[in-house]
Amino acid sequence: MATRSTIMDTNSYRPETAPPLPAGTAxxxxxxxxxxxxxxxxxxxxxxxxxxxxGSHLFDADGQDYLDVYNNVASVGHAHPAVVAxxxxxxxxxxxxxxxxxxxxxxxxxxxLALLPDEVDKVMFCCTGSEANDLAVRVAxxxxxxxxxxxxxxxxxxxxxxxxxxxxxxxTGQPLGTDVRTVRAPDAWRVGAPDLGLWFADQxxxxxxxxxxxxxxxxxxxxDSIFSSDGVFPDPAGPLGFLAPAIDVVHAAGGVFIAxxxxxxxxxxxxxxxxxxxxxxxxxxxxxxxPMGNGIPVSAVxxxxxxxxxxxxxxxxxxxxxxxxxxxxxxxLAVLHEEHLQEHAxxxxxxxxxxxxxxxxxxxxxxxxxxxxxxxxxxxxxxPVTRTPDVATALDLVEALRDRRVLTSVCGxxxxxxxxxxxxxxxxxxxxLLEAFEASLRSQPR
Numbered sequence: 001m002a003t004r005s006t007i008m009d010t011n012s013y014r015p016e017t018a019p020p021l022p023a024g025t026a027x028x029x030x031x032x033x034x035x036x037x038x039x040x041x042x043x044x045x046x047x048x049x050x051x052x053x054x055g056s057h058l059f060d061a062d063g064q065d066y067l068d069v070y071n072n073v074a075s076v077g078h079a080h081p082a083v084v085a086x087x088x089x090x091x092x093x094x095x096x097x098x099x100x101x102x103x104x105x106x107x108x109x110x111x112x113l114a115l116l117p118d119e120v121d122k123v124m125f126c127c128t129g130s131e132a133n134d135l136a137v138r139v140a141x142x143x144x145x146x147x148x149x150x151x152x153x154x155x156x157x158x159x160x161x162x163x164x165x166x167x168x169x170x171x172t173g174q175p176l177g178t179d180v181r182t183v184r185a186p187d188a189w190r191v192g193a194p195d196l197g198l199w200f201a202d203q204x205x206x207x208x209x210x211x212x213x214x215x216x217x218x219x220x221x222x223x224d225s226i227f228s229s230d231g232v233f234p235d236p237a238g239p240l241g242f243l244a245p246a247i248d249v250v251h252a253a254g255g256v257f258i259a260x261x262x263x264x265x266x267x268x269x270x271x272x273x274x275x276x277x278x279x280x281x282x283x284x285x286x287x288x289x290x291p292m293g294n295g296i297p298v299s300a301v302x303x304x305x306x307x308x309x310x311x312x313x314x315x316x317x318x319x320x321x322x323x324x325x326x327x328x329x330x331x332x333l334a335v336l337h338e339e340h341l342q343e344h345a346x347x348x349x350x351x352x353x354x355x356x357x358x359x360x361x362x363x364x365x366x367x368x369x370x371x372x373x374x375x376x377x378x379x380x381x382x383x384p385v386t387r388t389p390d391v392a393t394a395l396d397l398v399e400a401l402r403d404r405r406v407l408t409s410v411c412g413x414x415x416x417x418x419x420x421x422x423x424x425x426x427x428x429x430x431x432x433l434l435e436a437f438e439a440s441l442r443s444q445p446r
Contacts, residue, residue: 005171010391010414011398013042024061025049043409044402053078056425058407067432069401069408069421072375075266075291076335077424083294083331090327098125098321105321108330115273115333116302117282123302125321129262129289130158132299135315136285137162137220139303140256143310146217147179150207150250154185154230154412157222157260166222169229179216181207185230185412186242189368189379190387196236201245208253220258220285221250225275228263228420231412232370232377234278237271243279256284256307262299263375266291267336267423270346270373278372294332298325341423345373352376352419352430359438365393366441374425378417389415393444400440406433 013029021029028049029042048066052059055077058066068078076083090104098105109123126132141147149166151157156169164170165177176182183203186196193199208218225243226234236242247257264275265288271278274286284307289299297319319325336342353371356378360366367381380394381387391414398417401408411418421429 005169005173009041009171011043011395011409013044013047018045021046043407045399046402048402048407056422056429064405066405066407067421067429067436069406069419069425069433071422072263072268072420073290074295075268075423076294076332076339076341077422078295080294080331080335082335083296083328086327086331087296087324090324093323095322095324097316097318099316102323102326104323104326104330108326108333111330111333112300113302116286119282119304120286120302122305122308123300124308124315125326126289126299126301126317127297127319127325128158129260129287129299130160130163131317131320132262132287132289132301133157133163133166133222133258133260134160136258136287136301136303137166137222139285139301139308139311140220140258142312143307144217144219144255146219146255148181148208148211148216148218148220148255149177149179150181150183150204150211150218150221152185152223152227152230153182155182155222155224155227156229179211181210183207185227186233187231188233188235188242189370196242197240197245200242201249204246205249205253208249208255218253218255220256221246222258222260224260224263225279226264226269226372226375228375228418229411231379231416232375232418234264234269234275234372234375235370237278237280237372239280241279243276244281247281257281258285258287259283260287262287262289262291263420264372266332267342267345268373268375268420270342270349273342275372292332293325293328296325296328298329336423339424342373345423348425348427348430349373349376351427352433355430355434356437359434360441363441365390365444371419374419374421374423376419377411378419379412380415380417389413391415396444397440400443401436404436404439406436 049061050058051061056068058068151166154169156167157163164174186200188196250257259276286302292298357369367379380390382390394410394415409418
C-alpha cells in the first residue's frame with residue numbers, strides 16, 4: 001500500500017478520524033465530497049472555510065480573523081489593491097495569448113530579466129510552477145542529450161507526469177522516474193560535516209555516477225536553494241556555502257543547474273531577490289511561479305540563450321503569459337519595489353527567528369529554528385540528542401495553532417513547522433504568532 005505524501009497527506013482532513021464538525025462545515029465538506037475528485041485534500045482536522053483575505057489575514061464564513069503564516073502565493077498580501085486594480089483594468093481591455101504582440105508582455109520580460117544574472121537572458125511563460133519545471137527539464141534534456149535528473153530526497157517540483165517522477169515528497173504512490181536519483185538534503189544540524197559544501201557536492205557526484213553506471217546520461221540538477229520541502233535548509237550560503245561546490249560538480253559532469261525559485265524567489269529570503277543569489281551561483285535555468293502573480297496563475301522559465309537555443313520544438317501555452325496574468329505580475333514587481341518588501345522580509349524574518357529561538361530555548365521538543373527572510377523552519381524532535389523527527393508532535397502543534405486561528409503547515413518528513421507568511425507580515429503579526437506559538441507549545445503533554 002502506498003505511503004502518504006508528506007506534502008499532501010501529513011496535515012490533511014481525514015473524515016474517519018476527524019472530530020465532529022460544526023453543522024455548516026460538515027455540510028460543505030459533504031457537498032464537496034460529492035462533486036470533487038477523491039485525490040483532493042483539505043487542511044486540518046477541522047477544515048477552515050475561508051471567504052476573504054487582506055494582507056496577512058484571512059477571514060472565515062463566521063467573520064473570524066486568521067493569521068496566515070503559510071501562504072507564499074499571495075506574497076504581497078491578500079487582495080493587494082494595486083494588484084487587484086491592475087488585473088481589473090487589463091481584464092476590461094483584452095485577454096489573449098502570446099501569439100499576438102503585446103507591449104506589456106515584452107516590457108515585463110525586460111523587467112524580469114533585469115533582476116536576473118546577465119547570463120540568464122531569455123524567458124518563456126507558463127501558468128504554474130509545475131509547467132515551468134516540466135518545460136525546464138525538457139529544455140535541459142534537449143541541451144545535454146541526457147535524461148538523468150538529480151533532486152533532493154523530499155523534493156517537490158510539481159504534478160505533471162514528468163516532474164511528478166522527480167518529486168519524492170509525493171510518496172511512494174508516485175514512483176520516481178528510472179532516470180531520477182535523490183540526494184540527502186544539506187541538513188547541517190544532522191549531517192555534522194566539517195565542510196557541508198564538500199559533503200553535499202559528494203552526494204551529487206555519487207548520484208551522477210550512479211546514473212552513468214546504469215547507462216543514463218546526466219542532464220540536470222533540479223533544486224530549490226532553501227530546500228523548502230526537505231525541511232528548510234538555507235545555510236551556510238555565500239561563496240563558502242554548500243551549493244556552489246555542487247553546481248561545479250554538475251557542470252563538470254556536463255549537466256545544467258535548474259534553480260526552482262517557486263519557493264525562495266521574489267524577495268522571500270530577504271538576503272537577495274532570488275534564493276540562488278544568496279549562494280553566489282548562476283543557474284542555467286530558473287523556474288518561478290506561485291508568488292509571481294500574487295494568486296493569478298503565471299509562471300516562467302528563464303534561461304541562458306545557449307541552453308535554450310537547443311530547444312527547437314515550437315512551444316505554445318494558451319494561457320501562459322496572457323496579458324491579465326502579466327498585469328498581475330507587473331503589479332507584484334512594482335509593489336515589491338515600492339513597499340521595500342525584500343528589506344522588510346529580512347528585518348521581520350530575522351526578528352521572528354530570533355524570538356522563536358529564544359522562546360523555544362531549552363525545550364527538548366524543538367531541535368532547531370532556521371530560515372532566511374520570511375521562510376522559517378522549526379524542527380520538532382523527540383529529543384535533542386538523537387534529533388529524531390517527531391511528526392506527531394509537529395502535527396499537534398499545527399492543530400493547536402489552527403485552534404488559535406494561526407494557519408501554517410509542515411515540511412520535511414513531516415516534523416518541521418513551515419512558517420512562510422505573505423511578505424507584508426508585520427511586527428504585530430509576529431507578536432500574535434509568538435503568543436499563539438508559546439501557548440500551543442505549552443499545551444503539548446510533557
